[in-house]
Amino acid sequence: MDSGLExxxxxxxxxxxxxxxxxxxxxxxxxxxxxxxxxxxxxNAIRFALDAHWKLAALAVLVAGVIDGLDGRxxxxxxxxxxxxxxxxxxxxxxxxxxxxxxxxxxxSLRGAGRYGFMPCLMFAVCMALRLARFNASLESAxxxxxxxxxxxxxxxxxxxxxxxxxxxxxLEAQDMGWDRLGLLxxxxxxxxxxxxxxxxxxVSTLPVWSFKNFKVPSAYVxxxxxxxxxxxxxxxxxxxxxxxLCGLVYLGMLPFSLRSFRRLRAExxxx
Numbered sequence: 001m002d003s004g005l006e007x008x009x010x011x012x013x014x015x016x017x018x019x020x021x022x023x024x025x026x027x028x029x030x031x032x033x034x035x036x037x038x039x040x041x042x043x044n045a046i047r048f049a050l051d052a053h054w055k056l057a058a059l060a061v062l063v064a065g066v067i068d069g070l071d072g073r074x075x076x077x078x079x080x081x082x083x084x085x086x087x088x089x090x091x092x093x094x095x096x097x098x099x100x101x102x103x104x105x106x107x108x109s110l111r112g113a114g115r116y117g118f119m120p121c122l123m124f125a126v127c128m129a130l131r132l133a134r135f136n137a138s139l140e141s142a143x144x145x146x147x148x149x150x151x152x153x154x155x156x157x158x159x160x161x162x163x164x165x166x167x168x169x170x171x172l173e174a175q176d177m178g179w180d181r182l183g184l185l186x187x188x189x190x191x192x193x194x195x196x197x198x199x200x201x202x203x204v205s206t207l208p209v210w211s212f213k214n215f216k217v218p219s220a221y222v223x224x225x226x227x228x229x230x231x232x233x234x235x236x237x238x239x240x241x242x243x244x245x246l247c248g249l250v251y252l253g254m255l256p257f258s259l260r261s262f263r264r265l266r267a268e269x270x271x272x
Contacts, residue, residue, distance in 0.1 A: 042096030
């Protein structure tokens, strides 16, 4: 009887003597792990570009964009939003969507333009840094009006990278289809430079762009939206470069409607 009591007492003491670790829970680390994976995808995009593996480089940037769309939402879902995570996410975004696309396009096309070929790439990277810095500064500023909560100021970083890589998507599609003239056209340094400069201006602009965070879909458009998403997913699997190029065109075509929606909501909010 006494030996059994001593055994149980010894077990309790061993349990109490186990070290207790202090630190954040695993749930709070998950978003940062996703951001780290996205950063690795962006770095691999640079490596693939240096080896002239253009398809793999484009896919790596796409993977980084998908991860960037997930880490923030998962952080809010797990209530793991931290200042460190926001800063880490911005640094990863600059590498994945500022440096990687500029370097890919320089090696793919603009290197043949001589000493002026790097200027559009430099402008794109600088504008991406300014856009991310402005976004971080807005986190500590006064909250936006209610009508502006569903809008970004300027084109966001992942979308900017996708728009900048539009000539590469078209060029890869032309290569697969055997359209040599179209491939040479979109790979021309002038076309790539115009795309980079135009995207740079969209990044630092004050254009209101739908963020789709609080976007409400009318009931009548739910079924068409689901069907369209399914068709786009099928096209993405069957012909990814054509699908990505089409997404870029759709996104650019959406910007005027976003501006009109913002102005309408602002007018309704400011009406007496």
